[in-house]
Amino acid sequence: xxxFLDILDLDTNPxxxxxxLKQKISLKSIKKGRILQRGGDxxxxxxxxxxxxxRSYTIDKKGKEHIFMFAPEDWIIADGAxxxxxxxxxxxxxxxxxxxxxxxxxxEEVYISLTLNSDTQRTAAMIKRISVLQERVxxxxxxxxxxxxxxxxxxxxxxxxxxxxRMIASYLGITxxxxxKVKSEQNKGK
Amino acid sequence: xxxFLDILDLDTNPxxxxxxLKQKISLKSIKKGRILQRGGDxxxxxxxxxxxxxRSYTIDKKGKEHIFMFAPEDWIIADGAxxxxxxxxxxxxxxxxxxxxxxxxxxEEVYISLTLNSDTQRTAAMIKRISVLQERVxxxxxxxxxxxxxxxxxxxxxxxxxxxxRMIASYLGITxxxxxKVKSEQNKGK
DNA sequence: CGAGCGCTTGATTGAGTTCAAAAATCGTGG
DNA sequence: CCACGATTTTTGAACTCAATCAAGCGCTCG
Numbered sequence: 032x033x034x035f036l037d038i039l040d041l042d043t044n045p046x047x048x049x050x051x052l053k054q055k056i057s058l059k060s061i062k063k064g065r066i067l068q069r070g071g072d073x074x075x076x077x078x079x080x081x082x083x084x085x086r087s088y089t090i091d092k093k094g095k096e097h098i099f100m101f102a103p104e105d106w107i108i109a110d111g112a113x114x115x116x117x118x119x120x121x122x123x124x125x126x127x128x129x130x131x132x133x134x135x136x137x138x139e140e141v142y143i144s145l146t147l148n149s150d151t152q153r154t155a156a157m158i159k160r161i162s163v164l165q166e167r168v169x170x171x172x173x174x175x176x177x178x179x180x181x182x183x184x185x186x187x188x189x190x191x192x193x194x195x196x197r198m199i200a201s202y203l204g205i206t207x208x209x210x211x212k213v214k215s216e217q218n219k220g221k
Numbered sequence: 222x223x224x225f226l227d228i229l230d231l232d233t234n235p236x237x238x239x240x241x242l243k244q245k246i247s248l249k250s251i252k253k254g255r256i257l258q259r260g261g262d263x264x265x266x267x268x269x270x271x272x273x274x275x276r277s278y279t280i281d282k283k284g285k286e287h288i289f290m291f292a293p294e295d296w297i298i299a300d301g302a303x304x305x306x307x308x309x310x311x312x313x314x315x316x317x318x319x320x321x322x323x324x325x326x327x328x329e330e331v332y333i334s335l336t337l338n339s340d341t342q343r344t345a346a347m348i349k350r351i352s353v354l355q356e357r358v359x360x361x362x363x364x365x366x367x368x369x370x371x372x373x374x375x376x377x378x379x380x381x382x383x384x385x386x387r388m389i390a391s392y393l394g395i396t397x398x399x400x401x402k403v404k405s406e407q408n409k410g411k
Numbered sequence: 412c413g414a415g416c417g418c419t420t421g422a423t424t425g426a427g428t429t430c431a432a433a434a435a436t437c438g439t440g441g
Numbered sequence: 442c443c444a445c446g447a448t449t450t451t452t453g454a455a456c457t458c459a460a461t462c463a464a465g466c467g468c469t470c471g
Binding site for chain 3: 385386387397398400401402404405
Binding site: 089091095097099154157158160161164165167168169171172173204 | 279281285287289344347348350351354355357358359361362363394
């Protein structure tokens, strides 16, 4: 899968609803720094990243950002699960990007009604996301700052190079200062 | 949904595979304390809790347990996502329970091949799980011991009463001592 | 009834935070 | 292409929350 449209094209006999949805999907070029969605917004969209890099994050009561996930090429990012419901995530653009944007509700209705391979695909995508989150929870519960950092560098080396360190710290759940110290610490060791 | 069998019964015209699978699902009564699965085991099963309470957890290198989730009545619990793949979770029984047990691979094959309402159901279940995990990650990244505890008591009051406090601490990612102190602290306040 | 487990409480320690300021890097306009 | 301001990273010192260590209490159940 490399686009929302691909998914819809899987249906060889598109209904009028599918066709209507296809017309509403537009590829947009969006500049770095743009905020696509704020926690608390009522409108909620799904973003398919064709090119570039997005992130989702919360802001806690003390005003501190906590990055929930990064979304590079070919990732879907949205508040809540892939489609439905809750929570209060912000989403913004870290690199100039090309993104497909669809209304969440609309997409969900049509998408779920499609019954074919895309079902297996969607299931696989959700399973992957659950696995990633499971690993993340375990990491947050049991790993020290150093362990988290080393896990990140080996798991997401591509993202490492594309975002400032303070954002990696934010993703790991530690302060930028702590991350800096971790790095200098592990440099001493060699 | 209140059983694996219900899911399979949704298919009004069961294939021979479905029938074969149905025969392999057995309802077992299992006593408190029994370990169903150890991290590292190759066999992997899916457990549907009809009655009772299970938990899944990891054990870190220092030998400490970290509870990943509790599974009371009508929950499905398994290593990794609902069906497939990775990670190293232990699963054991906290209360005398009645459980349906199915081989993960077998179930996945048959289940995924079923295309009907159950698809929507499965999707909904996965979305819910993703939402729960999202909330958990945010909690672990931004909340203090007290906040985590208060969130847990309001969100899972039923489970509160059924497990020892040290397990709640383990779920929250804090030590039993810390949880004890949090409680006495919040009692002072009133 | 005693042994073991779970919960509490206190003293000590330590990893990571906070605050502050200097050093390095980035980016933008001239 | 350079220069300057802004942002990011590093470093250091003081502090804080929770972990660790240790002891005592109360219950259960064997």
